[in-house]
Amino acid sequence: MRARRGFRQSTLTLADVAKEAGVSEITVSRVIRARGSVAEETRRRVQTAISKIGYVPNRIAGSLASAGSDLIGVIIPSLGNIVFPDVLRGLHDAISERGFRAVVSVTDYRLESERELVRSLLSWRPAALIVTGCEHEPDTRQMLVNAGLTIVEVMDADGEAIDIAIGMSHARAGRETAAFLLARGYRRFGYIGHDLARDLRACKRRETFTSTVREAGASFAGEVVTPGRSSVPSGRSALAELLTAHGDIDAVYFSNDDMAIGGVFHCMAEGIAIPDKLAIVGFNGLAMGQALPQPLTTILTPRFDIGFRAGLAVIARFDGLEVPRLTDVGFTLLPGATA
Amino acid sequence: MRARRGFRQSTLTLADVAKEAGVSEITVSRVIRARGSVAEETRRRVQTAISKIGYVPNRIAGSLASAGSDLIGVIIPSLGNIVFPDVLRGLHDAISERGFRAVVSVTDYRLESERELVRSLLSWRPAALIVTGCEHEPDTRQMLVNAGLTIVEVMDADGEAIDIAIGMSHARAGRETAAFLLARGYRRFGYIGHDLARDLRACKRRETFTSTVREAGASFAGEVVTPGRSSVPSGRSALAELLTAHGDIDAVYFSNDDMAIGGVFHCMAEGIAIPDKLAIVGFNGLAMGQALPQPLTTILTPRFDIGFRAGLAVIARFDGLEVPRLTDVGFTLLPGATA
DNA sequence: AGTGAAAATGTTAGCGCTGTCAGAACATTC
DNA sequence: GAATGTTCTGACAGCGCTAACATTTTCACT
Known part of the structure; x- marks a missing residue:
């Protein structure tokens, strides 16, 4: 080498x-x-x-001699959507002044590759490891526990933190979205998502959304789940498909804003009136959705903030300060004009 | 530590x-x-x-003993736009199988911070350094030259490579966009961009665009340059501003797709007919722009591919193979329906 | 059984830096 | 002038690993 x-x-x-x-x-x-x-x-x-x-x-020699590096390992599921780059951006803003560097690895939503990446990053004796979500394979979790260094789990606040967790409740997000739509009088719901087996947080939102809808006595008419990653085009074609099968749906919950914006574009192209004929709700609160002629109804997630706080938590730990085990940063429902 | x-x-x-x-x-x-x-x-x-x-x-010890690490330093200007995450994704796909890891740092388009980051990343004795663009401060360039390791400059093919450059000609992109619009009969042009002093490649596109327009005898009526980073909302408001000042413009060249999509949204909201009343052209070829009811006229840049090739180049070098000094990956003009 | 080559394993000496402790230089106090 | 403290500088060992070489074992083939 x-x-x-x-x-x-x-x-x-x-x-x-x-x-x-x-x-x-x-x-x-x-x-x-x-x-x-x-x-x-x-x-x-x-x-x-x-x-x-x-x-x-030569920091390699320096780190060896002083038994510690200023690298921070980061494991995220994807770079294909602005969400995780946003987290990364927040993290970077928090840590770079202090001289920490992020070593980034991507799992592509596969928990198996998470294990390998944890192992690999741990071998760099990083100052901290930042992982996404609270779901891990048992032995991955064990490795993280044993590693004896700062571990931050970001994006999710629904689970039990290994060390530090900073995120939001996706279960609650799904419930509140459903409650919002029910309060507006929508009764026949559809769902459009991307590969659910992999995006566990989207899956959680869908679960609580549908159960809330059903508990309220409204109907959950159907769903389309696309195989690949989320994107505007696949949201667009998925809505076309869903409406073909279930023309009577009056509101569709999308797995995220990318997909939802695709849905909006479909409606624009087909002349479907939003929200009178069909309501559309997303998740994430991307700037783009808010710049649409009709701002998208969605949930704003503080992604940058999560990354930033994760960085601050690492620094605080490094400085020997106490850091709360769980930080729920919450989210904001943006009413928009599409529901 | x-x-x-x-x-x-x-x-x-x-x-x-x-x-x-x-x-x-x-x-x-x-x-x-x-x-x-x-x-x-x-x-x-x-x-x-x-x-x-x-x-x-302990790879730190291992790297010290074997005088080489499997880290690859990456310096990009921004994470606020999907473009660089796309590059990163391509890079990651190419290198992760071989066990290389990306250490990512962000300059926020400041060449001064590039210097510090180069210095800092070099101290990790990475296998390679990937930097954005061919413009660097003289001493940064000198450091890169002296470092004696694989240096890949990505995104730009207009300059003189330090070692390896993989990108496309932004000068040509600006010219071809102008030529395309001129061929379609547009004569009164406007430009909307984001902070130009910093995004040197956007700046280059604007230069060649305007000079081509002027050489053809058409008029360049005016421009709006927003101070912050590019985004859909700022593209939207910038177009409103531009049209207030220059109502007779018939085509607007945007610094990138984010900005252009904002422009499209403005037209939708104001009932401005695209492309009859106003033509809109972007740059990057984001999926979202192509999913619009009227696909955006733009230039598709092979961002993933650039990242991927950069990764392959690093690996090839590592394996002792020859790598071309300059790879122009080109671009594709997507005619769309907005011009 | 004897030979040579290949496979398997071990020994030694660092990689370039920092922690620790010790010592030198200088200033301050009684 | 001795005692004390403070600032500055250095010698030395070793962080955990691997390159290079050395040695032992194995085994096919005479």
């Missing part, structure tokens, strides 16, 4: 700087890490030497 | 496994890395020992 292509091999070490500056290695190390006391003049001399020879510290 | 909270301190080392399995450390190391020859029976014994005591390898 040695780098090729090197002229001026970047194998400069502390020793080279030390020689150049006429001090010992440890003094150079102290200057670089701004730790311990170094005379102002010495410091300057070392700084000069560093930039003169173009020394780049 | 030592982890807290640890029961069962994860300070298990190769030595512990070796003792448990009754072999030497190096044999355990060989089993873990699947390198060198180890008898089947020994291998099994080591595997058992590993899972029995719950050993997690």
